[in-house]
Amino acid sequence: MTVMSRADPPAYYAPLLAPAGAGGTALDAQTLAVLARVERFTVHQRVTSAEVATCGCCEQPNSYAIIDAASATPIMVAEERSGDIERCCCAPNHSLMLDVFAIGPYGTRTAQVMTIERAGCSRKPGLCCPACGPCCADRATVHAGRVEGWAGEVGTQRALLVVQQSAVCDACLHPTVSVMERAGGRFERYASVSGPCCFGGCSELCFDVPFVAHDGRAAIAKLHPRSLSAALRELVSDSDAYEVALRDPSWTAQQRAGLLSAALLLDYMFFERNGDAIKCEDGARKCNCCNVYLCGCVLPCKCDCSCQRGGSGGGGERRAGGRR
Structure with a gap:
């Protein structure tokens, strides 16, 4: 009699025992089968010891676990x-590729199924400016399988999906991204996801940050820490958690992949800021209550949270008076 030490994997893992296809103009059937069966995803950013030890100053490549929330x-x-x-000089506005691998039974990693390309400030000098045109708007391009080359130079000839930051005229006070899929020789928008005007800073330690599709069929939420240890981990690193909830079962598997890509792009755009809650500036501790989105720019609302008695200038005057 054979005794298994761990529970059998879910039925939809069966196709992943064979390697997935690499490249092409569509996701392979194995990946589509997995995505089609999941209605709610959670995305957990993994913690790196180097970032924790340096309080986020030593920027490391990000890694995300994508989880079926129903079965964990x-x-x-x-x-x-x-x-x-x-990455060290320009994060979080740096160029990057996200290699997405399928996970098979018992957590074993199989073939690469997608590549998410994001051109950073080296390719788009106006990335931190208001999104008035293509050179200023953030974007993620999703390709099937593995794609080689420099981010921003691959192009969209064989791309499956594009997640594009909306222009200022379309989203002045609310951060918005459009999710588009290939339809013939062009990309057509099938979802537009918008978030709140105020988010981030200390507020994200207490409240979720919802990004909701305009038609209400889906939602992406940046989840606030559920425990003290998770809050401390988020303060000293860029470790975040997200949920992608599909409220309409008619979403195709490829469209679900686009929403997952949108969640990853939103993380780089708004939640990868070192010291976003508390930071030392000019010798004083500054507390960022929240960030305000205005015409593509993220403006922090800071206050002095240091507990020093009197300023350095005042102390110098009192010492001088004492000597007189």
């Missing part, structure tokens, strides 16, 4: 591929 089973993992110099 990992189904994919996304791993960042980026240049060390640009």
